[in-house]
Amino acid sequence: MTKALLLIDIQNGFCPGGNLPVAEGDAVVPVANRLIESRAYDLIVASQDWHPANHGSFASQHEGKMPFDMGELSGQPQVMWPDHCVQGTADAEFHPDLKTAHIDYIQRKGENPAVDSYSAFRDNDKAALTGLSGWLKQKGVTALDIMGLATDYCVKFSALDAVDMLPDVKVRLIADGCRGIDAKGVEEAIEAMRRAGVEITDSSMITA
Numbered sequence: 001m002t003k004a005l006l007l008i009d010i011q012n013g014f015c016p017g018g019n020l021p022v023a024e025g026d027a028v029v030p031v032a033n034r035l036i037e038s039r040a041y042d043l044i045v046a047s048q049d050w051h052p053a054n055h056g057s058f059a060s061q062h063e064g065k066m067p068f069d070m071g072e073l074s075g076q077p078q079v080m081w082p083d084h085c086v087q088g089t090a091d092a093e094f095h096p097d098l099k100t101a102h103i104d105y106i107q108r109k110g111e112n113p114a115v116d117s118y119s120a121f122r123d124n125d126k127a128a129l130t131g132l133s134g135w136l137k138q139k140g141v142t143a144l145d146i147m148g149l150a151t152d153y154c155v156k157f158s159a160l161d162a163v164d165m166l167p168d169v170k171v172r173l174i175a176d177g178c179r180g181i182d183a184k185g186v187e188e189a190i191e192a193m194r195r196a197g198v199e200i201t202d203s204s205m206i207t208a
């Protein structure tokens with residue numbers, strides 16, 4: 001059995017003080033650090049939202065759009081986000097307290113300005129893969145625990161893609177290691193993950 005922990009977008013941009021802050025986003029950092037140091041995992045993987053400054057998910061790139069308006073990108077409805085996690089800026093860096101020295105693989109995403117990539121596995125139009133599923137397969141991963149930011153977007157779509165693209169891998173969500181943007185969205189996201197076959201667990205259940 002090869003166990004991997006997938007940390008979704010634990011970046012300054014999604015924490016208080018960032019450009020797209022999730023309430024209490026920084027509260028997931030101690031949970032991540034405890035798991036990283038728990039020896040419960042063979043591999044630690046982190047995703048990093050990594051946008052060019054002209055990314056199409058930014059309201060600033062669409063005339064007349066304000067952040068959090070609905071718009072369209074790659075032929076699909078798209079939330080217009082504030083500019084966030086721009087490549088090379090402090091906003092895109094991992095939270096400074098995250099124990100990044102123990103991360104085995106970093107999967108960047110959202111680099112194509114023409115499409116958003118909530119999932120760490122593939123773009124929202126499902127056309128281009130990031131490479132993470134191939135890496136996990138190559139490492140022989142059989143169990144994948146997922147946590148991070150934000151529950152109702154990048155965590156949700158990563159978990160749904162994990163069960164879809166890695167049918168032989170047992171996928172779990174570490175619920176207390178996640179924070180979301182919208183309370184109702186978080187509830188619906190957890191239900192969607194559960195329905196898809198993701199086991200919902202808590203970091204207190206995880207021991208080496």
Ligand SMILES: [Zn+2]
Pocket residue numbers: 049051057084085110
């Ligand atoms: Zn983004």
